Every structure is written in C-alpha cells, then in structure tokens.
Amino acid sequence: MAAPPSTLDRRAKAAIxxxxxxxxxxxxxxxxxxxxxxxxLTHQMGSMGLVDRATLDAVVEEFADILEGVGLSxxxxxxxxxxxxxxxxxxxxxARLRKEAGVRQSGDPWERLRSMPVEDLVRIAEQESxxxxxxxxxxxxxxxxxxxxxxxxxxxxxxxxxxxxxxxSVTPDAVDRIGLSLAAQFEDKPxxxxxxxxxxxxxxxxxxxxxxxxxxxxxxxxxxxxxxAERVRRNIFTFAHISxxxxxxxxxxxVRAVEADTLVTALAGATDxxxxxxxxxxxxxxxxxxxxxxxEEVGDRxxxxxKDAEAAMNAVVGAIRQLVEQGEIEMVDPDESxxxxx
Numbered sequence: 001m002a003a004p005p006s007t008l009d010r011r012a013k014a015a016i017x018x019x020x021x022x023x024x025x026x027x028x029x030x031x032x033x034x035x036x037x038x039x040x041l042t043h044q045m046g047s048m049g050l051v052d053r054a055t056l057d058a059v060v061e062e063f064a065d066i067l068e069g070v071g072l073s074x075x076x077x078x079x080x081x082x083x084x085x086x087x088x089x090x091x092x093x094x095a096r097l098r099k100e101a102g103v104r105q106s107g108d109p110w111e112r113l114r115s116m117p118v119e120d121l122v123r124i125a126e127q128e129s130x131x132x133x134x135x136x137x138x139x140x141x142x143x144x145x146x147x148x149x150x151x152x153x154x155x156x157x158x159x160x161x162x163x164x165x166x167x168x169s170v171t172p173d174a175v176d177r178i179g180l181s182l183a184a185q186f187e188d189k190p191x192x193x194x195x196x197x198x199x200x201x202x203x204x205x206x207x208x209x210x211x212x213x214x215x216x217x218x219x220x221x222x223x224x225x226x227x228x229a230e231r232v233r234r235n236i237f238t239f240a241h242i243s244x245x246x247x248x249x250x251x252x253x254x255v256r257a258v259e260a261d262t263l264v265t266a267l268a269g270a271t272d273x274x275x276x277x278x279x280x281x282x283x284x285x286x287x288x289x290x291x292x293x294x295x296e297e298v299g300d301r302x303x304x305x306x307k308d309a310e311a312a313m314n315a316v317v318g319a320i321r322q323l324v325e326q327g328e329i330e331m332v333d334p335d336e337s338x339x340x341x342x
Contacts, residue, residue: 269309
C-alpha cells in the first residue's frame with residue numbers, strides 16, 4: 001500500500017473519505033455532528049483542491065483497515081449512552097440520569113413536539129405567546145396544524161393564524177431555541193406511573209365487572225364527581241354498546257373472531273331492552289345464511305342462565321377489543337354517528 005503523503009493530517013483524510021462517500025451517493029447524517037465539527041469539515045473540504053488517485057487509494061485503504069479493526073463502539077458521554085439505552089431502562093431512571101448530568105433529550109425537539117398528543121399542543125398554544133404559538137403552528141405538519149387550530153378557541157386561533165404572517169424574518173436559530181424550550185417543558189415533567197389516564201383505567205376495570213357492580217360504581221361516581229364519572233363512561237364498552245361502537249361492515253370480522261358456541265350463548269341471552277337490539281344489529285349485518293343458522297341455534301339453545309349469558313357477552317366484547325388492538329377494526333368514537341360513517 002502506498003502511504004498517504006505525510007502532509008495529510010486526520011482532518012484532511014476525513015474530508016477525503018466524506019467527499020468520496022458523497023460522490024458515491026451515500027446519505028451521511030453529517031447534521032448529527034457537533035456544529036464545530038461540521039464547520040471544521042466544511043473549511044477543510046474547501047481547502048483541499050485536487051487529490052491524485054494514489055493518495056485517494058491510500059487514504060481509502062487506511063480507512064478500511066481502521067474500520068476492520070474496530071470491534072465495538074460505545075456512545076460518547078451520558079447523552080449518547082441514554083440514547084443507546086432508550087426504551088431499555090425505565091423512564092424514571094433515564095429522567096434522573098439526564099437531570100443529574102444536565103443533559104437534555106437528544107434529537108430534533110420539533111420531532112418530539114410533533115409526536116405529542118394534540119391536547120398537549122393545545123396547552124402550549126394557550127400558555128405561550130401568540131408569536132411562539134405561530135412558530136409551533138408553522139412547524140407542524142399541515143393536518144396536525146389544522147387539528148390544533150380546530151381545538152383552540154376561535155379568537156385565539158385567529159390571532160395565531162395572523163401571527164404566522166409575521167414569522168417571515170424568524171431565524172433558524174430562533175426556531176431551534178423555541179423548539180428546545182418547548183420540548184424542555186415536557187422533559188422536565190416527572191414520568192407518569194400509569195400509561196392511561198384515570199378514567200380509562202377505571203373504565204377498563206368496569207368493562208369486565210359484573211353489570212350490577214358496574215352500575216353501582218357509576219352511580220357512586222356520579223354522586224361524588226360527575227365529571228370523572230363521565231370520563232369513565234366514555235371508556236366503558238360493553239355488549240350493549242356494540243351497535244353504536246362497531247361499524248356494520250366490521251360485524252363479519254367480529255363474528256369470525258368469536259367461538260360459535262359463545263356467540264350463540266350471547267345472542268340467546270340478549271333478551272332485555274339494552275341487549276336485544278345488539279343481537280339484531282349483529283344478525284342483520286352478516287350473511288343471510290349465517291344469520292338464519294344462528295337464529296336456529298339460538299332457538300334450540302332456549303333460555304340461558306344470566307351468569308352464562310354475561311360471560312359470553314364479555315367474551316364477545318373481549319374479542320372486539322383484541323381486534324381493535326391488532327388494528328383489524330376501528331371502533332367508532334362515542335361522539336361520532338354510525339349513520340355518518342355509513
């Protein structure tokens with residue numbers, strides 16, 4: 001191997017390798033380098049001029065030898081280690097280590113802001129100045145920005161929309177500082193112990209509770225905290241809700257996911273005012289032949305014990321929830337209308 005000229009230092013060799021890779025169409029994430037290194041690389045590439053073939057070959061071969069000799073590479077510093085262990089250690093531990101080391105969350109703060117629930121973005125827009133909210137709106141994807149505007153009070157949404165017209169002179173550095181500041185507000189929040197909000201957790205418990213228990217708990221909650229009781233009700237999905245939460249076109253998928261005997265038991269037990277309509281909804285949105293067969297089996301089954309009927313209905317609800325989690329069907333929001341979706 002011909003040795004590279006002694007006048008080439010490590011910075012020059014790095015510039016040669018980067019230039020070669022870029023010429024070959026490689027997508028190098030140079031923006032991830034510290035700004036100082038990006039500047040040094042740029043200045044170095046601007047001063048290189050021409051490099052002869054022998055020098056290029058020697059530098060590339062030396063670079064290849066270095067790569068082959070690398071056995072394992074660790075991230076640099078606590079920030080890099082936290083990024084490498086993201087999702088592998090508990091959020092509490094990661095937050096504590098980041099705070100102790102004075103390390104902010106790595107990556108583009110605007111990517112983190114874009115991934116936040118729209119409810120959090122609404123709080124930002126309501127709490128921050130109109131100018132900051134206008135920058136936030138401008139950095140969101142168009143559909144997300146429209147969703148945010150739709151959830152803001154009309155006067156505030158109009159002020160922010162107008163303020164977007166004043167953002168033409170905002171510098172990239174200012175946008176970056178705003179993003180870091182907004183993201184930091186959420187990074188400083190202690191991690192939540194529970195993934196779901198309280199209403200969803202209580203609703204999930206009551207979903208699989210006996211009907212008498214569920215009704216008793218909801219009555220008590222109504223007396224204690226009507227607003228919380230309403231949030232719980234919005235998260236409750238029982239057999240009686242199927243006709244308003246499941247789309248008619250998804251009924252065949254649901255029927256295939258439930259054991260035949262369980263479905264027959266559930267339909268046979270659906271005789272009261274709340275559940276009889278659900279039975280007709282299910283039977284009316286499957287093939288005529290299957291519906292006729294099920295009606296015949298229900299007739300043969302006769303009256304079923306309330307306990308058996310409730311267990312079968314819970315099994316049907318469980319199958320629907322599993323289909324939703326697997327992404328095979330999507331339940332209708334309580335505020336939507338099946339007629340509008342048809």
